[in-house]
Amino acid sequence: MIRIVLLLLGLPVVAGLAFLAYALSPAAIEPVPRPARASLSSLAVERGARLARIGNCQTCHTAAGGPSYAGGYGVETPFGTIYGTNLTPDEETGIGHWSLAAFERAMREGIGARGEHLYPAFPYDHFTKLSDGDIAALYAFLMSREPVRRETPENDLPAFLRFRPLLAGWKLLAFSDGRFVPDAELDPAVDYGRYLVEGAAHCGACHTPRNLIQAEIASKALEGGQSGGWSAPAIAGAVSVSAPWTADALTTYLRDGYSRDHGAGAGPMQPVGFNLARTPEEDAQAIAAYLLSVMDQSVRPAIDPARAAQAEALPGAPLFAGACARCHGGSAAGASQGLPLEQSGTVHAETPRNLVNFILHGRQPARGDTGPAMPGFAGVLTRAQVAEIAAYVRARYSAEPPFSKLGESVDEIADRAGLP
DSSP states (O other), X not given: OHHHHHHHHHHHHHHHHHHHHHHXXXXXXXXXXXXXXXXXXXXXXXXXXXXXXXXXXXXXXXXXXXXXTSBOOEEEETTEEEEOOOOSOOTTTSSTTOOHHHHHXXXXXXXXXXXXXXXXXXXXXXXXXXOHHHHHHHHHHHHTXXXXXXXXXXXXXXXXXXXXXXXXXXXXXXXXXOOOOOOTTSOHHHHHHHHHHHTTXXXXXXXXXXOTTSOBOGGGTTSOEEETTEEEOOOSEEEEESSOOOHHHHHHHHHHSEETTTEEOOTTHHHHHHHHTTSOHHHHHHHHHHHHHTEEEEEOOOOOHHHHHHGGGSTHHHHHHHHTHHHHOSSTTTOSSSOOGGGOHHHHSSSSHHHHHHHHHOBOOOTTOOSOOBOOOTTTSOHHHHHHHHHHHHHHHOSSXXXXXXXXXXHHHHHHTTOO
């Protein structure tokens, strides 16, 4: 009996020591000379550039107005801000001394060249699925960039979260490494789309809900999440639409960031479309084919004319007429410039988050980008007026119930942007 008791008491100790060994075990990988550009395969560099665009890598690894891939962009998390690192081949501040083995370990296991555990804001839980060839291609592309000496800002996190070995606990609970396994029963184009969605494109990083430790909930993959203060709508499972998505419409939306029958991509989605438009169309076509295969679409109910008429008595009606009607009109037929609001998924969404973001910030295409432009009214409207316009749009252009917690959403988004 004493032996059994001692054994039971010793198990937690053994488990703790085993975890500690795991947390502290990653070794540094010896630095190597930076590869000469002439030694890099042009085909690998080209494939790597394509994958980097599919993965939207430049966005999270480029500070506003800073050199491409030189780091400094702040990724906001519930625990604080984590800054994208310098991915240029600078030997001191970038990855110039990283070997392919070090780069592969970071992508597959979330461990840096010095042996440090990486924060999962870097979505290695998706990149682990990439093929050996694609990881090598990404490495070749990044090593072909112009080196930029630029230090990455220190992460703005609570002190205890700066102790990197704690991330080993997160990995034990939430991370499974492993390569993508092709499905021979799927059409090759659909399976390629699955490979991109689950891997390089890491769509689930935004479009999948997360649990308390910010791990994706696998059982609800692609059923909607949040990113950067915006709601990322469901793109799998039950999806409510004003008009069914087709392969052509979804491909166009993924590349152009706009569909007249569904809405415009903005916020974190906007650079995704910008980058996909610069890869072969077959990439967006494959992603669209896969998403349509896992999407259960239902058409929304028609707008009740009586309810739409009653909405004109709301305090947001005259505000809408003055600020919005010129582009959006009073109906689909009258919306000569802007999206017909009765078609917009934002208007019909469960949360007012994206509609409020549109009203406050608008949509400004970058140079060379596509899709509509919309001014933001953050400097013109009060918070109460933003809420009134959102309530009016919801009542006038949808058959959905009024938004819940509308005022709180306006305050949250305005506070996030530092607005008065």
